[in-house]
Amino acid sequence: MKFLTEYRDVEAAQRLAADIGRIVTRPWAIMEVCGGQTHSIIRNGIDQLLPEGVEMIHGPGCPVCVTPLEMIDRALAIAARPEVIFCSFGDMLRVPGSRDNLFKVKGAGGDVRVVYSPLDALKLARQNPDREVVFLAIGFETTAPANAMAVKLAHEQGLRNFSALVSHVLVPPAIRAIMRSPGNRVQAFLAAGHVCSVMGSWQYPPIADEFRVPIVITGFEPLDLLEGIRRTVLQLENGRAEVENAYPRVVTEQGNVVAQDVIERVFEPTDRAWRGIGVIPASGWKLRDAYRDFDAELKFNVSGIKTSESPLCRSGDVLRGVLKPHQCPAFGKECTPRNPLGATMVSSEGACAAYYNYGRIVQINACRLDDGQCVVPHITPSAP
């Protein structure tokens, strides 16, 4: 696989990990913002290669995790309507609302479909003129251009039976909110490479300056991640707080201006609730008034649906890096990947789900040490 295998070279990875080990002189807490990075770190075991003291905090960059409960409940209400074909990215289907998830709505007769692109939803709208096709437009700046384009095309083509339930969120306001939150432990950020491929790197220097925090734009492959971490640690050790681009094969300073233009035409900034964190000012995008006919929230009058999170779930503290997943009283007990209370346990990218599996690894290592005598608190031995 050209452009992938060269970023998965084992020896180069070990060299980079050793480099980091040589640089580091004291403990550092680094947050990778993007869920895709968390996934790659867990999948490849990058965190296990790092020297002791370099701690990765899994940030709120998984759109599945941060989409607020009430938005899920609104989606479920729309998806249950008989005239609706409800389209969503695959991993949203299992995310629990306050009572159901999209899988259950589908099982009970709702027409819920997994699509890979909002343009597929547009095609469905064209093919089914007597049905209402609704697309759940979630995600960060990465998915926004295609979602904006779908709405723009629907407008141009007069597709009145297409609408989008928009719950877009943005990275820079989230970084600011984390830095301002009481008890924050994050000392540096790996910024999300794909978000920056769209938006460019120009948004980040003001943040690095304001909070004196290193920000390294980082890719997703093992070598990308290790190089991003190496540069971050180097900055921390040297007392620098700059924006560096460790993903130059994809990210430029100005970003994808065509995509930014489509976003700008279709969306405008809005306050957005993040699951488990709360409302962050100007942290999301919503449809501009010119596109209000394509706003599913208005079309199906679901704005009145308000829901609160489970009181047991402390995913907000986890997302802010204040609480480690296994320190949550519900972790592995009321809350497992099989029966998730909060979204951080749902997505494979979610910090709690990742920890749940990682915790099982801890158990394995304990088994090895104690020759089968293995007692690790908080962790259930059964499969999720």
Place this chain on the structure above:
Amino acid sequence: MTDIRPAIDFANFTCPLPLRDYPHVILGHGGGGALSRELIENVFLPAFRNPLLDRLGDSAVVTVDGARLAFSTDSYVVRPLFFPGGSIGDLAVNGTVNDLAMSGARPLFLSAGFIIEEGFPISQLAAIAGQMAAAAREAGVVIVTGDTKVVERGHGDGCYINTSGIGVVAADVLLGSQPIQPGDAVIVSGTIGDHGMAIMSVREGLEFDAPISSDTAALHVLVAAMLAVCPEIRLLRDPTRGGVATSLNEIASLAACGIEIDEARVPVTPVVASACEILGLDPLLVANEGKLLAIVPGDAAADLIAVMRADRRGQRAEIIGRVIAGHPGMVVMKTPFGAMRVVPMPIGEHLPRIC
């Protein structure tokens, strides 16, 4: 683990365990993972319970008048009906033949039941029947009985097929009677994920320079060759829906042993690996229709690999891991970077990731 949600109140329901929070069947119940297992354990086993069924193997082995017979059934609902490398007809024959082969049986007879939707083109039905006949010829089995039902338009999806199969298990086949133990090797007969990605690439309209073909194939000849060189093979499984990860988790839990696999040794073709990258899927969770997993004595593994590679169905066979005493019931994988991660039992449908 406490379940804080209310149990479902079924009238006259004899289920010993609460059916969690699913009052309706969801797609994940058919995904082959933990949800499928839950449905079987909560609904079907309590109703049908008997020692033969309780083993939950790919097929049941029964003794009738001294003869050991393997008996299995499977239903085929694949969409699209025709895909690169095969069709629903190929799957319907090879899938059931393989379920029998995993018991070490020589497959002999199949039944074929068709559920056809009103309006389905006869020409397509004939094409499917022709492909079933060809697959049966190649596998050396005979379709000896059948059934046809037509459902109203909108009540089916073109054509569903059920096949059941009977085979004989030779007296000297020990498969299933030898306990899995630490030190045993885990073998896969070839590249994984080909079938599932062939289907996905058609569904998603992905085009690759080299198209991905389904690996649908009958494996009983390969199994016979393996048993001839190593009668002590502990267990065979065909990792169909739910993929290798599901089968390995089932084996680990069945044997109450741990399984450790080495990611670098798991064979995946570059095109399947690329397609999985693009679609956000994990090859370990993708379906296969012509591959088997074997748990074999560690000291016999090298000889088995040689025999398997001599057969065209096992050309890319590899030892991918081993059975260990630690962490019973769990599957872990050594990443190429030397780290360890858990390969969890998938819960329901394998969902593509958003980013």
